[in-house]
Amino acid sequence: MAHSEDVDHTSHGQSMGLLRVLGPAHVWALGVGIVLVGEYMGWNFAVGKGGAYAALIACWFAGVLYSCVAMIDSEVTSTVAAAGGQYTQAKHIIGPLMAFNVGLYLVFAYTMLEAGNAITLGFLVDTVAGMTGHEGGLDQRPFIVLAIMFLAWLNYRGVLATLTFNLVITAIAFSAIIVMFLATSPLLGAGEMLHKDLMSGQASLPYGWLGILAAMHFGLWYYLGIEGTTQAAEEVRSPARSLPFGTLAGIMTLLIAATLTWYVCSGLLPWEYLGDGVNGAVAPLFSAAQISGSNALVWLLGIGTLFATLASANGCINDASRAWFSMGRDHYLPAWFGAVHPVYRTPYRAIIFLVPIALIFALGAPLDQVITFSILSGLLGYTFMPINMIMFRKKWPLDTIKRGYEHPLHPLPAISLMALCSVTYFAVFLGYGTQLIAMIGFYIVVSLWFHFWRYRFVKRADQFTMPWPRPRGY
């Protein structure tokens, strides 16, 4: 028998949707929370590919790429205020096949990143155990599973608590980077920086200009995931204001965090050690804190590393589940996934479904492969964005739909983003050509499945919900 609330909902013709409870700070916490772990670990592989200068060039080059991403996303999503982010944008602006692919890019990118974060968390706990005198190594699996289960439970229970938690831990992790910079730079601290000694002669550009190109691949790590802010579109109180504000504040935070991280780490650690993310500086900010000789900094950066990892996994669960939920709601996937929890108002079935997938990858796949699949899916998503932006402005020029934010200099950001994506594809191909081809092959196969089978279940008229005028030229 149906519950009384159920009768209330249906008798008044109302639906049980996601709750609009978030503000701009939560949007910031979602975007920066997913990304900040890239400052704590991962970016330093760029140093290994081309030296410290190459890593800085990659940092700023990727910074331009992601500033374009943030501006484009802010404009489009301030008008497409629905869960699903870029998937929903693609559905309204380009078409169903592109939307299906973009939806999968999002789910893969975030679920793989969540698995990567959980693996990292297990490693961090093992490191702490070793530092406190535990011998023989730790079984990392219970900590990997606990991270995924706890965060899935938090996401299941409600978006406000989930992203408030992210706000707190992300703010602490970001503050730790600022404190580290202030404590070690000549501004306030002891001025222990050795840039001149560590980056001169052969160490300046050890592999020449080709090293800079190779470093581009890992330059993405400084910012990968900021586009995740758009997934909160259906749960923010004021999408037209909060989404652009949270996203643009997020990319500014990351540009500062990335540059400070590079400055601190490259000034304290030799490039050969910094660039070796496997046997050398696995968590470079933490390694830099150890070199500084301050126990307080070691603790602070240790906590920062742990919180950044948790925040990233938390945001990834939030985003992957919204994308999966939206595809279910539109019948791109079985409609069963389009359910909303009647009490917590979360996409609970999408959250539950993605838990075992994250666990399988976290427990059964090597970290570098998991992260590579995440980056490749992200890159395919970025390639879609400039096409989406150009078509959006063409079909609905500025005078036809009111935007919460209009990005400047169109089409320059879209063209820049496309050009930078091309360079990054080449860089990825140099290092991970087989994975790139395998991934594209996979998306071609699932596209055929969608086109020839799944699309017949989509209620074609129902999926276009925005109260927009007819596109120009139609």
Place this chain on the structure above:
Amino acid sequence: MMDTWNYIEYGAWALSALFGLLIVIDWIKIDTTYSEEALTSSREGELEAMTEKHRLEG
């Protein structure tokens, strides 16, 4: 010989099982209490459509 970290490992397994159980119990409860129609009644852009309508009528 067991040390604190070994107990923490068992604690992590136990907490993982607890969170999993909490999710599954609630999932079953919700799916058996509410109709499928009500659970999947969310519609994209409904708020925006209503706002638009309200503005036109106002």
